[in-house]
Amino acid sequence: MWLSTIAVLLCASLSNALTCNLSSDLVKEIRSYQGTVDQIINATTQGLFKGKTYDELAYFVDKFGARQAGSQVLEDSIDYLLDLMQKEGYDLENVHGENVTIPHWIRGTQTCEMLSPRRTNIPVLTLGGSVSTIANGVEAEAIVVKDFDELDRVSEKVKGKIVVYNNEYITYGVSVAYRSQGPIKAAKYGAIATLIRSVTPFSLNTLHTGQTDYDNSVTKIAAASITREHAHMFQRMQDRGDKIVLKLNIQTQNLDPVTSRNVVAEIKGSRDPEKVVLVSGHIDSWDVGVGAMDDGGGAFISWYSLRVLKALGLKPKRTVRSVLWTAEEPGLIGVQAYDKAHKDELDNFIFVMESDEGTFTPLGLEYVAGDEGGCILEEVMKLLAPINATQANIVDYAGSDITIWRNILPTGSLLNRNENYFWYHHSEADTMDVLDPAALDKATALWASVAYVLADLNKDFPRQVPKLNVVLPSVLKV
């Protein structure tokens, strides 16, 4: 997930107390899907497909490992999936890749030695997109700040130093600002490099990467994460009056852009094949861990839910399309290209879903839709009672990639028990151990059920969306 859980963060500002006046015919129609949804749930959680989403994903990440944007392994993993989806027994339709030109940034050397007050190596993990330090690294005094306000207060002391952000974890949405904006703000005051406390509420000496931003009007300086533990240590040292001297060597490369692909598969609609309910996740990951959680789980429930529908012979009136976005991590690159290429088709996008905030035990759906749409979703989610995933919560944003359509069409995201998501996020700990086969089965069942019902209802899902209560981050204004 590139973007924060701003959605989660802000949802409290929106009211869930809908007054619903759906026609009794519509309610009856939605309720008539209970048998179908039960069939999907049974097949996925007890029948033929029990444990299969997990097994497919485990095989995939064991085979390919991390799938960083720009890497050959990402393309190999895409080839593998394109093949797999067309295999006998999978039988997805219209399986193809859609080309996208994506950046190719790679990390090289990343070392930090503390020279004073004690000599020791400090583990660092370069942030995505970071520039390099000079060739053999920079040696400089460090200055620790708790937040941007403190940075402003000590701005006169920053010049020529390495700024260490000991940013408290509030929520990811709040605290990730230090990762994305920290280098720009420190460079404005003349810092020569930055170390950012990993954006996580819990650590076992764990480093977390993620994309950082630059401003072309400000000197670009190298940026790496440090652990919570080392940020705390630096804070204690500074508070005691110790002079902290670091030798930081960060080497990175921006290679030539490469061609990657968004991975598309469908079940063609029987009545209105041009109309689309889209389910999605992203196929790329960071280069640490294996991207099992971010976003292997979201990507795999998205294409696997189509396999389940197909195997059960469920062919909805409208097309259900699975898209696995490429290059989400470096800045939602895949979806932006898709948006451009499919501009003319967007009017036919009925409902767009993405799972990129974990596939832990599902609780329901988060959505951005108008009142009538909300009422329909509340009714649809009642069908998921057999797996206790009946919540339908309105939020300000849903998904990560798909937020680019937030203002023009209704969107939804998997609501799940993701309290510990940021323990693993963008770290070496993002592995299959985070995932649970039974939770993934339920997530696949939910994804397949919601997509199927919305694609099959007689009337199109209402298109209107509520006005955004917050400013859209610039990267999403595409």
Add this chain to the structure above:
Amino acid sequence: MWLSTIAVLLCASLSNALTCNLSSDLVKEIRSYQGTVDQIINATTQGLFKGKTYDELAYFVDKFGARQAGSQVLEDSIDYLLDLMQKEGYDLENVHGENVTIPHWIRGTQTCEMLSPRRTNIPVLTLGGSVSTIANGVEAEAIVVKDFDELDRVSEKVKGKIVVYNNEYITYGVSVAYRSQGPIKAAKYGAIATLIRSVTPFSLNTLHTGQTDYDNSVTKIAAASITREHAHMFQRMQDRGDKIVLKLNIQTQNLDPVTSRNVVAEIKGSRDPEKVVLVSGHIDSWDVGVGAMDDGGGAFISWYSLRVLKALGLKPKRTVRSVLWTAEEPGLIGVQAYDKAHKDELDNFIFVMESDEGTFTPLGLEYVAGDEGGCILEEVMKLLAPINATQANIVDYAGSDITIWRNILPTGSLLNRNENYFWYHHSEADTMDVLDPAALDKATALWASVAYVLADLNKDFPRQVPKLNVVLPSVLKV
């Protein structure tokens, strides 16, 4: 902590249901200490010493970092403490080091590359005491076993291979057998190296070291830990029929033994100075993390509790002695030398305590003592009601180092909320972040209170101890 929490593990086999018939005079005498204990608690948790155990320990670990047995930094840290304890305001008595010859094992190269089914680096952490592989490492097929039974069943396939133990975490006491005995058992069947799943119930791709054992009658083979995550991955690969090929390079050195020191400080007894209540922890740590938890916390509450007693002018009838054991991690080396040097004095050891299972929020005391001793401890622990640490639980072993005296004199260990102890144990995550200032204050208060009362009671604490219900590990039969 070198030894497991066998104590915790086995305590269920012993009954806590004591029938107590302490004389009313003795009960009255113990209760008369409530004012003194309140004074200790107030000074430590609210007064002059609030937060001080944490601050002292944080300064210490920030200054020295890891303190591996054999290293110069361990000796420097011992010098520092010997100085500190004698400083004005600290004023401990009879502060001195007692020489011990200790082993000096160090890790060098530790790399593991998986060559098949996919090329990737596997993080490994050499186990303490491990021998090296051949100079440039061994390249061999891996065979994964879940336990020793499975190893026996597949013994014919083991020759020439690297045995990977995917040992489930049951309890530390049970599962640590794979770390200590795994290399011997695998080598018996002709394995050329071993990888042991880190002994922990939770992991963020976390490696845990610890001492491993060899048997002189069996070929010594290199041993390193892998993460839970990678053990699971290897298991999945083997279960699918994939051939796993690894290149493992482990280089270690056994350097010449060095002289280290047990660190001793006292408050001399006013009536029977030759009689001793001993409080202890160990000063050495592994070379990963900074040994803040294992056993910085235990060591620091042990000497700091004497500082508190001293500052409060509390001089008990018997001597309270703090000993910080050296070289616990490589096999209880410091305490064995101490035992030998103080053989003649052991009859005067009234009660011996060690904290080496965490200094999280204290709950009370674990002890090995006879019924009368148990009844006295139950009464003494009631004095700790102001900090809710009144439990007195009989166990089979208490402490780690001090288990060598388990059969000859009464021993005790800090009972604390250490459910997550093994998340951090022997890993890079053993840092100050594990500790909490308020919990440490309470632990210091408990330690000082129990030591003071037992050292000050009119009658000596009853010497008898219950018969051991289990076999003592060989290393403890000294």
